[in-house]
Amino acid sequence: MPSKIIIDTGNHIAGYACKAARAEVVAAYPITPQSPVVEQIAELIEKKEMDAEYIAVESEHSAMAALVGASLGGVRTFTATSAQGLALMHEMLHWASGARLPIVMAVVNRAMGPPWTIWSDLTDSLSQRDTGWIQYYCASNQEIFDTIIQAYKLCEDKQVLLPAMVCFEGFILSHTSMPVKIPDQKDIDNFLPPYKPEYVVDVDKPFTQGAIVSPDYYMEYRYLIQEAMENAKMLIPQIDKEYGKRFGTQYGGFIEPYRCEDVDLILLSMGTIGSEAKIAVDNLRKQGIKIGSARLRVFRPFPMEEIRKLTENTQMLAVIDRAISFGIEGALFTEVKASLYGEPDTPPCAGFIAGLGGRDVTFHDIEKIAEKSLKWLKTGKTSGKTEWIGLKEVF
Amino acid sequence: MALKELSKEECLLAGNAACAGCAAALSIRLTYKVMGSRTVFIVPACCTTVIESPYPHTSFASPLLNVAFETTAAVASGFVAALKRRKITDINVIGWAGDGGTVDIGIQALSGAAERNTDFIYICYDNEAYGNTGFQRSSASPYGSWTTTTPSGKKEHKKNFPMIMAAHNIPYVATTSPSYPLDMITKLKKAKEMHGTRYIQILAPCSPGWRFPTEKTIEMGRMAVLTGMWALFEVENGKFRLNNPSASLVDKTRRKPVKEYLRMQGRFSNLTKEDIVVIQRWVDDTWENYKKLHSDV
Numbered sequence: 171m172p173s174k175i176i177i178d179t180g181n182h183i184a185g186y187a188c189k190a191a192r193a194e195v196v197a198a199y200p201i202t203p204q205s206p207v208v209e210q211i212a213e214l215i216e217k218k219e220m221d222a223e224y225i226a227v228e229s230e231h232s233a234m235a236a237l238v239g240a241s242l243g244g245v246r247t248f249t250a251t252s253a254q255g256l257a258l259m260h261e262m263l264h265w266a267s268g269a270r271l272p273i274v275m276a277v278v279n280r281a282m283g284p285p286w287t288i289w290s291d292l293t294d295s296l297s298q299r300d301t302g303w304i305q306y307y308c309a310s311n312q313e314i315f316d317t318i319i320q321a322y323k324l325c326e327d328k329q330v331l332l333p334a335m336v337c338f339e340g341f342i343l344s345h346t347s348m349p350v351k352i353p354d355q356k357d358i359d360n361f362l363p364p365y366k367p368e369y370v371v372d373v374d375k376p377f378t379q380g381a382i383v384s385p386d387y388y389m390e391y392r393y394l395i396q397e398a399m400e401n402a403k404m405l406i407p408q409i410d411k412e413y414g415k416r417f418g419t420q421y422g423g424f425i426e427p428y429r430c431e432d433v434d435l436i437l438l439s440m441g442t443i444g445s446e447a448k449i450a451v452d453n454l455r456k457q458g459i460k461i462g463s464a465r466l467r468v469f470r471p472f473p474m475e476e477i478r479k480l481t482e483n484t485q486m487l488a489v490i491d492r493a494i495s496f497g498i499e500g501a502l503f504t505e506v507k508a509s510l511y512g513e514p515d516t517p518p519c520a521g522f523i524a525g526l527g528g529r530d531v532t533f534h535d536i537e538k539i540a541e542k543s544l545k546w547l548k549t550g551k552t553s554g555k556t557e558w559i560g561l562k563e564v565f
Numbered sequence: 566m567a568l569k570e571l572s573k574e575e576c577l578l579a580g581n582a583a584c585a586g587c588a589a590a591l592s593i594r595l596t597y598k599v600m601g602s603r604t605v606f607i608v609p610a611c612c613t614t615v616i617e618s619p620y621p622h623t624s625f626a627s628p629l630l631n632v633a634f635e636t637t638a639a640v641a642s643g644f645v646a647a648l649k650r651r652k653i654t655d656i657n658v659i660g661w662a663g664d665g666g667t668v669d670i671g672i673q674a675l676s677g678a679a680e681r682n683t684d685f686i687y688i689c690y691d692n693e694a695y696g697n698t699g700f701q702r703s704s705a706s707p708y709g710s711w712t713t714t715t716p717s718g719k720k721e722h723k724k725n726f727p728m729i730m731a732a733h734n735i736p737y738v739a740t741t742s743p744s745y746p747l748d749m750i751t752k753l754k755k756a757k758e759m760h761g762t763r764y765i766q767i768l769a770p771c772s773p774g775w776r777f778p779t780e781k782t783i784e785m786g787r788m789a790v791l792t793g794m795w796a797l798f799e800v801e802n803g804k805f806r807l808n809n810p811s812a813s814l815v816d817k818t819r820r821k822p823v824k825e826y827l828r829m830q831g832r833f834s835n836l837t838k839e840d841i842v843v844i845q846r847w848v849d850d851t852w853e854n855y856k857k858l859h860s861d862v
Contacts, residue, residue, distance in 0.1 A: 194647070194650045195643060195646045195647055195660075197639075197642070197643055197646075206630065222650075223646040223649060223650060225642050225643065225646055225681070226681070227677055228640060228673060228674070228676070228677030228680075229673060229674075229677070231635070231636070231638075231639070231674075232636065232639035232642070232673070232674050232677055233637035235632065235633065235636035235640045235643070235674065236639045236640065236642045236643030236646070238640055238646035239630070239632075239639070239640035239641060239642065239643030239644065239646075239647065240606070240643035240644065240647040241643070241646020241647075242630055242640075242643075242644060242645050242647075243643065243644045243645075243646070243648055243651070244647055244651060245646075245647045245650045245651065247643070258800060261633055262633060262636070265632070265633055265636075279802075361752065371605060371626055371628045371630065371644070372628070373602065373603045373604070373605065373628060373656055376602075376626065376627045377623075378617060378620075378623040378625060378629045378630075378631070379628070379629070379630045379713075380630065380631035380632070380687070381614075381617060381618070381619060381620045381623065381629075381631055381633060382614060382615075382619045382620065382631075383619065383620045384619060384620075387620060387621075406722065426817075538799045542614055
């Protein structure tokens, strides 16, 4: 059977990806804007289009706890959440990575309350960056599908054995329909064979999982997770490339560049701002401005080497964060500067905060960011500056 | 089931790190003897985290999963779903948690799992405080009892958690005590042979926390039952029934006065006469309710 094209929302596409990956246990709790993901999965299971156990747990904390149990039980697992739900899960995120469980979760990015909001920014998932989870960020519904399949391939690799979140912005992708190519199931099964756990709870070969360790042992467990992240760094581009070869869609591994050759300025962003930035780049290129855009696809492990390579030949880098780490700046901006520190001839970087709580970030805004950055470049007043875009007067 | 029918196999291994006279350790041993080694224990933060012994040792002869404090029943939900997917049907899955992990921080996950009638056995060994962290109050601590966070005595009565579990209409709820090993193994065996959510709460006297000599553990459990401070009952498919010796103590004149139990323990040493009256009244009121439920049988 050939692949087929369907038109559906990012949420439903995530549900189809979960089905295509043949996840066997799904435990989930509803939250806007994630709910249609789990509604879709519950419906697919009930209609017997998907063969899996659905556990309608009573909280997100229990959703992740149930997946920890299911994954220790040796099956492929999936869940999805947003914002407050992800924050409630926080403790269990550590439990999943610490137990080295290849759980995959869709995070439909939503800004954190209070004040109550249901619209998107990336602070919910970025604030989970130290939990030992791999973090992917998507810019289209096709990428949501492809990345969920890729994530299982990566997480279940015995050099990795870590969980991953596949993040995409609420409403902007979650509730927007786009055409998506769904590969033939047989081809997906070939790419992603059934899950064969390295360690599974077995009464005939008993072991204790997660027993208390003294300071003599703890550090080594942490080092092994760091090492697994390094291994993931090596595998992420390979898996993306292999996926592209088989199914025709790929995303440049860690960074998707757009017109980044012969540039004075590169705009670096994550998620859908990266798609919008392409329009701004095309418009500005028409005016003779040497500009490109790069979209970071994986935030953990953070691709420091790729960031260095990306910026080798640009005069300047503008980093756009749809998130804020209070008391400093956008998390992407911080990580980028850390990546460049100590390298010879690094370009100046400017940081921009945009689109918090779902405020629209249009190509006009991005063009303004570019113009401002180029002005700073000319006047030499650039380094380490952060500006909030579209901010209204605050009393 | 008779005691002599119990397995000779010891699955709680020698050299474990339990305190002397630990009723929880005794309960693990008896539980294993009924369940056998084809049993997976799911254990949150509690005294058993210590009893199981630190890495790289273990005192459990079958798999034990250490899980987050409030997640015993949720992890069990996922684990039994995985067993179902793998078509494994000959394993006992036991959530094994203390009273704090059950009646306080774990109540939400447990209520959820019970409402879904998750196919597992949940056993709460109730030492009436957070024993592992140095004996702070839990909502299972009795009125008047000293804990490190109720230095002058707890002002509230013990939460009647088995009845809360019974309100979930799960197939089986039981209370028991290792001081009555026949009662305990009978109930464990019954639970083992049923399906759906089964809940057992064990009163586990704690020598260092309750402040009594380590050789008095069994006597302490007996006195708890004979005074009515702890009642042995089961709720099987919705039917409440007191079990002996509790069944013979419905008439309050047959119960020993609570003060005989209270005076054996250092945690109650600061009780006033009025406090003892309050506790006696609480026991009598609780038993009025048990009496009604029992007579409906």
